[in-house]
Amino acid sequence: MTYLRPKFRHPELPKNNLGYSVDYYEGSLSTLCAGCGHDSISAGIIQAAYELDIEPHRLAKLSGIGCSSKTPAYFLSNSHGFNSVHGRMPSVATGANMANRDLIYLGVSGDGDSASIGMGQFVHVIRRNLNMVYIVMNNGCYGLTKGQDSATADSGSKNKSGHVNLFQSIDLASLAIELGATFVAQSFSGDKSQLVPLIKAAMNHPGFAFINVISPCVTFNNNPGSTKSYDFVREHMEATSTFDFVPEMAEITTSYSEGSQKSVKLHDGTFLQFHKIAQDWDPEDRISAINAVQNAKLKNEILTGLLYINPEPVDLHEMINTSLRPLNSLTKEDLCPGSEVLKSINKDWR
Amino acid sequence: MSLNQVKINDFVIRFANVNGTGSASANYLFCKSIFRMGVPVTPKNIFPSNIQGLPTWYEVRVSEKGYLGRREGIDIMVCVNPQSMLKDVGNVRTGGYFLYDSSKPLHSNYIRDDIHYIGIPLMEMCNEAFTDPRQRQLFKNIIYVGALAALLEIDFKVFESLLAEQFAGKEKLIAPNIKALQMGVDYIHEHYSDPIDIRVEQRDLVGDSIMIDGNTACGLGAVYGGATVAAWYPITPSTSVIESFMNFSDEYRIDPETGKRNVAIIQAEDELAAIGMVIGANWNGARSFTATSGPGLSLMNEFLGLAYFAEIPTVLIDVQRTGPSTGMPTRTQQSDTLEAAYASHGDTKHILLFPSTPKECFEMTADAFDLTEQLQTPVIVMTDLDLGMNDHMSKPFQWDDHRQYKRGKVLDAEALEGIERFGRYLDVDGDGIPYRTYPGTHPTKGSYFTRGTSRDEYAVYTESGDAYVRNMDRLMKKWNTAKSYVPGPHLYQEVNLSTYGILFFGTSEYSTEEAIDILKAEGVQLDAIRIKSFPFNDTVEEFIHSHDKVFVVEQNRDAQMKSLLMIELSINPEKLVSVLNYDGLPITADQIVNSIKSGLSFSDLK
Numbered sequence: 001m002t003y004l005r006p007k008f009r010h011p012e013l014p015k016n017n018l019g020y021s022v023d024y025y026e027g028s029l030s031t032l033c034a035g036c037g038h039d040s041i042s043a044g045i046i047q048a049a050y051e052l053d054i055e056p057h058r059l060a061k062l063s064g065i066g067c068s069s070k071t072p073a074y075f076l077s078n079s080h081g082f083n084s085v086h087g088r089m090p091s092v093a094t095g096a097n098m099a100n101r102d103l104i105y106l107g108v109s110g111d112g113d114s115a116s117i118g119m120g121q122f123v124h125v126i127r128r129n130l131n132m133v134y135i136v137m138n139n140g141c142y143g144l145t146k147g148q149d150s151a152t153a154d155s156g157s158k159n160k161s162g163h164v165n166l167f168q169s170i171d172l173a174s175l176a177i178e179l180g181a182t183f184v185a186q187s188f189s190g191d192k193s194q195l196v197p198l199i200k201a202a203m204n205h206p207g208f209a210f211i212n213v214i215s216p217c218v219t220f221n222n223n224p225g226s227t228k229s230y231d232f233v234r235e236h237m238e239a240t241s242t243f244d245f246v247p248e249m250a251e252i253t254t255s256y257s258e259g260s261q262k263s264v265k266l267h268d269g270t271f272l273q274f275h276k277i278a279q280d281w282d283p284e285d286r287i288s289a290i291n292a293v294q295n296a297k298l299k300n301e302i303l304t305g306l307l308y309i310n311p312e313p314v315d316l317h318e319m320i321n322t323s324l325r326p327l328n329s330l331t332k333e334d335l336c337p338g339s340e341v342l343k344s345i346n347k348d349w350r
Numbered sequence: 351m352s353l354n355q356v357k358i359n360d361f362v363i364r365f366a367n368v369n370g371t372g373s374a375s376a377n378y379l380f381c382k383s384i385f386r387m388g389v390p391v392t393p394k395n396i397f398p399s400n401i402q403g404l405p406t407w408y409e410v411r412v413s414e415k416g417y418l419g420r421r422e423g424i425d426i427m428v429c430v431n432p433q434s435m436l437k438d439v440g441n442v443r444t445g446g447y448f449l450y451d452s453s454k455p456l457h458s459n460y461i462r463d464d465i466h467y468i469g470i471p472l473m474e475m476c477n478e479a480f481t482d483p484r485q486r487q488l489f490k491n492i493i494y495v496g497a498l499a500a501l502l503e504i505d506f507k508v509f510e511s512l513l514a515e516q517f518a519g520k521e522k523l524i525a526p527n528i529k530a531l532q533m534g535v536d537y538i539h540e541h542y543s544d545p546i547d548i549r550v551e552q553r554d555l556v557g558d559s560i561m562i563d564g565n566t567a568c569g570l571g572a573v574y575g576g577a578t579v580a581a582w583y584p585i586t587p588s589t590s591v592i593e594s595f596m597n598f599s600d601e602y603r604i605d606p607e608t609g610k611r612n613v614a615i616i617q618a619e620d621e622l623a624a625i626g627m628v629i630g631a632n633w634n635g636a637r638s639f640t641a642t643s644g645p646g647l648s649l650m651n652e653f654l655g656l657a658y659f660a661e662i663p664t665v666l667i668d669v670q671r672t673g674p675s676t677g678m679p680t681r682t683q684q685s686d687t688l689e690a691a692y693a694s695h696g697d698t699k700h701i702l703l704f705p706s707t708p709k710e711c712f713e714m715t716a717d718a719f720d721l722t723e724q725l726q727t728p729v730i731v732m733t734d735l736d737l738g739m740n741d742h743m744s745k746p747f748q749w750d751d752h753r754q755y756k757r758g759k760v761l762d763a764e765a766l767e768g769i770e771r772f773g774r775y776l777d778v779d780g781d782g783i784p785y786r787t788y789p790g791t792h793p794t795k796g797s798y799f800t801r802g803t804s805r806d807e808y809a810v811y812t813e814s815g816d817a818y819v820r821n822m823d824r825l826m827k828k829w830n831t832a833k834s835y836v837p838g839p840h841l842y843q844e845v846n847l848s849t850y851g852i853l854f855f856g857t858s859e860y861s862t863e864e865a866i867d868i869l870k871a872e873g874v875q876l877d878a879i880r881i882k883s884f885p886f887n888d889t890v891e892e893f894i895h896s897h898d899k900v901f902v903v904e905q906n907r908d909a910q911m912k913s914l915l916m917i918e919l920s921i922n923p924e925k926l927v928s929v930l931n932y933d934g935l936p937i938t939a940d941q942i943v944n945s946i947k948s949g950l951s952f953s954d955l956k
Contacts, residue, residue, distance in 0.1 A: 028810075057797060060634070060789045073799055073811070080789035081799040082633060084626070085656050091581075091623035095630025095638060096789070098579045098614040103634075103790050121626070124619040316616075323610045327578040328635035328788065330612055332755050335576040337602040339749045345570070346746040349560035 005029055017053040025050045027075040037189030037215030037230075038068055038137045042075045044192055045106070045135075048199035049076060059104040060096055064089040064118055067144050068110030068137035068215075087118025090125035093132050094316070100326040101317050104203060105132035111152040112142050115170045119151075122172075126179040126208055131315040133202040134210045136172055137189070139217035140228035147220030158225030173212045173307055174293050177286055182313035183209035184289070185306045188233050189216065194304060197243060201306065204245075206267050207313030214302065238296055240305035241277040245270060266311050274306075283309050359389045359414035361425035361548045363498075366438045367491070368431050370402030376491030377408040378741070379512055380498060384412055385561055385743065386508045388553040392418040392860070394740050394936060399586070399679045405434040416555060418743060419861030420936040425548055428494055430472065435460055447501075447546060449494060466546070470497055470537055479533060480526070489530040496534020501542070502550045506535065560708075560746050564737035565641075567708040567747070568667050569594025571715025572639055573602055576755050577665070579638035581616045581627035583646060586679050587735040588669035591641035621646035625653040625666070632663040633800060635760070635788035637719045639665035643735075644673045644686050647693065654728050655694025656802045658825075661775070661784065663722035663729075663758070667715065670734040672934045681934025682735035684856055685906035690730045691884055691914055697822065699829055701729045701836060702884035706859040708744040710882075711737065717837070723758035725832050726783060734905070736857045736936040759785040766795040774798040774809040775821060782828030829885060836883035839890055842866075848875040851897035852929075852946075853890075855881040855911065857936060858903045864939035869946065876901070876946075884914065891919050894926075901946055903929040905937050 013021035025046040030039050049056065056078035063069035065086035072081045084092045093107045114122045114136050125134070140153040149157075152172065153165040176184045183205040187195045195213065202209035214233050216222045222229045227236075241262075264272045264283055274283060281292045289308040296303035323330070363380075367373035374395070381393045392411045398404035411421050426447045429438045435450070436459060442448050444464045450456060452469025461467075472490040480486050499506060509531055517523045568591045572580065582592045596615055603613040614631075618624040624640045631638035642650065647668050657664040670686045672678035690702055701721060703714040714731050722729040759779075766772060766787065772795055775784050787796035798809040806817045854862040859880055866876050879893045894900050894915065902912045909928040915921050929945040931937040 055793060057793050058790055062630075078794055078797050080787075080797050081801075082630070083799065083801040083803070084629075085652055085802060088622060088626045088653065091618065091626025092630035092633070094616065094623075095579060095581060095627035095632070095636075096634040097630075098616065098627070099631040099634035099636030099638070100788075100790065120619050121623055124623065128616075317614075320614060320616075321609075321611050322614050323605055323612050324608070327612065327614060327631075330576075330578060332576060334612055335578065335603070336574055336749075337598075339751050341602065342574070342747055342749045346558075346560050349562045350558070 016050055018055065020050065022046060022050045024078070025056060025076055027077045028073050030071070030074040032067060032070065033219045035218040036067070037139065037213075037217070038071050039074070040189040040192065041135065041137055041195065041213050041215055042071045044195040044199055046075045047192070047196045048203060051196070052200055052203055054104065054203070058102070059106055061106045061108065062089050062093045062096065063108040064110070064113035066110040066113045066142070067217075068108055069113055071137070072108055087113050087116070088121060089113070090118065090121035090130070090134075094125060094128065094130050097130055097132060097316070098322070099328045101131070101322070101324075102326050105130075106203070107132055107134045109134065109136050111136060111138045111140060111150040111172075115151040115172055123175070123179055126176055126181045126210070128316045129180070129182055129208045129313055129319070131207055131317070132209070133199070133205075134208065135199070136210075136212050137215040138172065138212055138228070139215050139221055140226070141217050141221040143217050143220055147217070154227040157227040158223065160220050160223045171293070173210070174290060176210045176212075177289050177293075177308050181210050181308070182207040182310040184308045185211045186302070186304045187211060187213045188237055188302075188304055189213055190230060190234065191237070191304070194239065194242070197245065198306060200245060201243075201272060204266065204268075204270070205309070205313070207310070207315045233302060236301050237304050238301040239276075239278070240281055240283070240292060240303060240307060241274040243272050243274040243306060245272065264309060264311050272306070272309070283307075284311070355547065357425070357548050358551050359412055359549075359553065362409060362411045362421050362423060363426040363428065364424045364438075364441070365408040366427065366429040366431045366434050367406050367408065368433070369398055369400050369404050369406040371491070372488040373406070373408065373430070373491045375516075376488075376495050377410070379492075379509065379516075380495045381410045381741070382512055382561065383499070383504050383508045384410070384550055385556060386512065387504060387550055388556050389414060389550060390416040390418065390555055390743055392420070392743065394420055394736070396935065397680050405431050412550065414553065414555065417860065417864045417939070419864050420938050422938055422940055426498075428498070430490060430494065439465075447548070449497065451490070468497070468501070468542060470494065470534070475533055475537070479529070485526065489526065492527055492530035493534040493537070496531035497538045498534075499531065500535040500538035501546050502548060504550050505552065506531070556743060558746050559743045561741045561743055562708045563590070563739055563741050564705065564708045564711040564733050565590040565669065565739060566594040567711035567744075568641065568715045568731065568733065568738070570598055570747070571712040572719075573598045574712070574749055575637065575716035575719040577637045577639050577719060578612060579614045579616075579627070579631035579636045580640065581618050581624040581631075581638070582640050583618050583621045583624045583642070585621070585643050585646050587671055587739045588641040588643045588646070588667065590739065591667050591669065621649040622653065625650040625664070628664055628666075629653060629657050629662050632722070637665075637723070637755075639667065639719070641667040641669065643669050643671045644689070645676065647686055647689060651694045654700065655696060655698050657728045658694065658698045658700065659696070659802055660800050661726040661786070662800070663726055665715075665718045665722050665729055665731070667731045667733065669738040670732065672932075678934045680735070682857070682936055683905050683932060683934065684732070684734055684858070685908075685910065685932070686732065687904070687906065687910035688913060690732060699885070701725065701727060701832055703729065703731045703837065704855040704882055705731065705733055705737065706856055706880065708737070708742050709747055712747045714837070720756040721835055724756050724783070724835060725828065726758060726786060727828070727832075732856060734857055759783055761785050761787050761791070761796060763792045766792045769795065771808070772796050772798070773807045775805065775824070776807045777824050777827070781831045782824050782826070783831060833885045833887045836885065836887065838887050839882055839893070840880040841889060841893065842878035842880075846877050846896055848877050849898040850875075851877045851879065851893060851900040852903065853879050853881065853893070853900050854903035858905060861937050861939045862903050862942055865942035865946070868939055868943050881911075886915070886918060890915075894919065894921055899925060899927055901927050901929050901949070903937070903942055905931050907932045
């Protein structure tokens with residue numbers, strides 16, 4: 001949607017700890033359709049970055065191709081962005097992360113970009129536990145090419161033109177858990193109160209953090225019979241729990257009754273505090289997470305919230321033992337063995 | 351055995367082995383012994399796409415004159431592979447020698463009356479002398495090396511020192527190797543007391559040369575060039591580029607204080623991911639590269655177009671093999687020239703470097719990182735299987751410690767402070783090369799959106815035809831700027847001596863130089879030029895314009911370099927005469943000479 005956004009902002013907008021108000025985290029005007037779920041997710045990203053006091057220039061945003069992959073232009077305009085090629089964002093993010101481990105990497109993809117053309121890269125970036133946030137804006141269709149079914153469209157789901165999808169859908173969240181992703185969540189673009197804490201927790205996670213966000217396509221897949229419409233998702237959402245960040249460990253004062261609450265200690269000493277926990281689900285237990293997702297499916301429900309977290313992940317840099325100094329900051333003095341070494345190498349080859 | 355004119359330091363020997371039987375190290379030992387005798391030598395490994403069981407050949411050319419190209423005509427065939435024996439017997443030149451395992455009698459089919467037979471009961475001798483089955487297998491190879499030492503009069507002390515070096519730290523392996531060598535020597539002395547008419551004599555012709563393969567050199571060049579991120583997918587014949595980079599990184603990229611690695615090497619899920627990682631790392635300010643071969647280059651096309659259009663440094667080492675498709679994966683060719691030059695859809699052109707020697711592999715790989723960052727566009731190093739996987743005699747590598755990495759036009763936080771509005775694709779200096787910033791540099795200035803879609807000078811998306819054309823024209827201006835950055839050709843003469851020229855590149859160098867000498871001896875003078883890079887600079891154009899005909903030597907069917915010259919320099923096709931070889935084996939001087947002789951009326955040339 002193209003419209004003019006007034007430049008005026010209320011001078012007394014609240015500021016975060018860095019002294020920035022939320023507008024500092026905005027991007028250029030969205031060109032997506034009015035009411036597109038993706039714009040709500042962009043708003044969620046803006047809110048999360050603002051609340052987490054992130055310096056925008058210390059975050060890099062990357063994407064592939066598609067409606068979802070356009071969104072990095074619409075948030076965090078002071079961050080470097082990279083709109084790469086279709087399905088290949090994970091590899092570009094991997095290279096970028098290897099070059100500089102000190103930035104936050106936010107990858108945005110879609111269901112076509114991740115579940116079809118980019119499936120190979122999606123699964124392999126999970127295997128490597130790259131330290132990044134990976135958000136799939138999942139609408140079950142190819143919006144930019146006018147609504148063809150994607151690989152996440154549910155079998156039997158009907159699109160705007162009345163076409164019924166015949167094929168099994170790919171469940172990206174289950175797949176991510178199965179592949180060993182260390183943070184897996186599912187949410188809905190229409191539920192900001194759930195989405196923003198999830199994005200914050202994902203950004204705080206020092207490993208691969210995946211959020212599959214159902215994000216209805218208002219133009220091609222928001223009709224009766226679609227399982228990715230606003231109405232359908234609202235009616236069929238079931239949450240694992242709600243949760244808060246607890247920044248300081250000492251501050252946990254709430255008593256919690258067995259089975260309904262749980263706190264998970266994170267790598268940096270902070271906590272995730274869960275409330276209203278679903279039955280037979282433990283956020284640190286992969287099996288319970290997979291069971292919970294599958295059981296919800298049987299009941300025709302979409303399970304949302306945090307599905308699984310490993311609070312102490314070992315990321316790719318740690319696995320391959322790279323320098324704590326960003327590789328892109330190393331100089332010739334750090335990297336080049338010099339002429340004397342070369343002389344001795346030559347000698348070995350005589 | 352009759353003694354003809356003795357050929358000293360001038361012969362070709364071919365070893366016919368079974369893949370996976372440990373012959374490679376024995377054959378290398380033989381080759382290195384001649385190098386240590388101070389005589390120029392060039393080995394070629396002709397191997398199957400297989401791990402164990404298929405025929406494999408190792409060919410060594412010994413040339414007092416220093417010719418390092420492959421030569422046809424086998425003077426000595428060492429055959430320990432029954433599978434290929436019939437063909438191997440047939441390949442020996444008249445008057446040549448056939449050395450074989452005589453543990454079993456030779457079938458009458460293998461008997462020719464115009465060659466000499468030297469039978470050694472290798473299997474029998476091994477079974478008698480060694481009990482371990484693996485040793486029985488391995489030492490057959492060492493025994494024939496010993497036999498060759500005796501026949502060719504190679505100094506035994508050379509082997510002793512080579513084995514001592516090879517097994518430093520595993521000294522108990524030296525004695526059985528010496529024993530096996532001595533068994534070969536003794537057998538010849540006892541059974542073949544007449545000398546053969548081929549001999550090796552000590553010389554001082556190799557100077558301070560080294561023996562190394564191009565892939566190892568590329569890996570080392572990447573270390574010296576400051577690469578910190580390598581992403582790759584295994585593919586013959588490029589794999590050893592990365593293996594070399596890994597090995598040298600293990601040695602030279604470990605922080606002595608922390609034990610942590612100043613390098614990230616990622617084995618990707620495919621070539622698409624490999625080049626994507628390289629682009630991501632370069633975008634973020636690390637020097638990064640990948641190595642691949644033809645099929646991988648095909649897969650990388652889309653990303654190369656992105657790197658070209660979004661102006662992201664990228665270094666790719668293409669170790670070419672025989673295409674198309676899977677082709678002959680273990681044979682050489684120069685058949686990716688056009689594919690690499692114009693990789694990806696849309697109007698694209700890529701910088702190519704053509705190394706001819708391991709030394710150039712080292713230098714051009716290191717230089718590629720400077721060039722790609724200075725020009726903000728992909729640089730592809732076009733080596734091939736022959737250069738990459740065979741050992742070559744090469745001048746020693748050199749490094750100037752005063753050399754600084756040329757990181758190109760990158761703005762830091764301080765520079766950004768002084769700029770009103772940063773324009774990622776603004777041609778500030780008029781050379782077509784814009785300024786870039788690394789992510790994370792400045793809180794409010796210098797961020798931009800990198801994309802493969804069209805954009806204006808400030809990296810803002812646009813569908814304006816004018817802005818698109820401005821950008822494409824600037825990229826063309828940058829391309830022309832590149833001509834003064836890339837290495838110029840090697841011109842063999844200061845002034846033209848002939849109306850005929852010969853143009854070549856990469857691994858055609860050795861054989862073309864030899865062919866020029868052969869033709870010269872026959873009274874035909876050719877002016878020569880070796881291309882080292884694309885885009886072609888003005889010297890290449892002048893060379894072609896100043897000759898009536900130019901022979902273009904290349905190792906592919908379709909005369910791809912000729913096409914590139916025609917397209918880029920608007921050369922009349924009639925003027926360029928192709929000299930082609932595309933059978934998968936390195937081109938020879940004889941092929942070049944014969945092709946030139948048949949291509950034109952030979953008397954015209956004189």
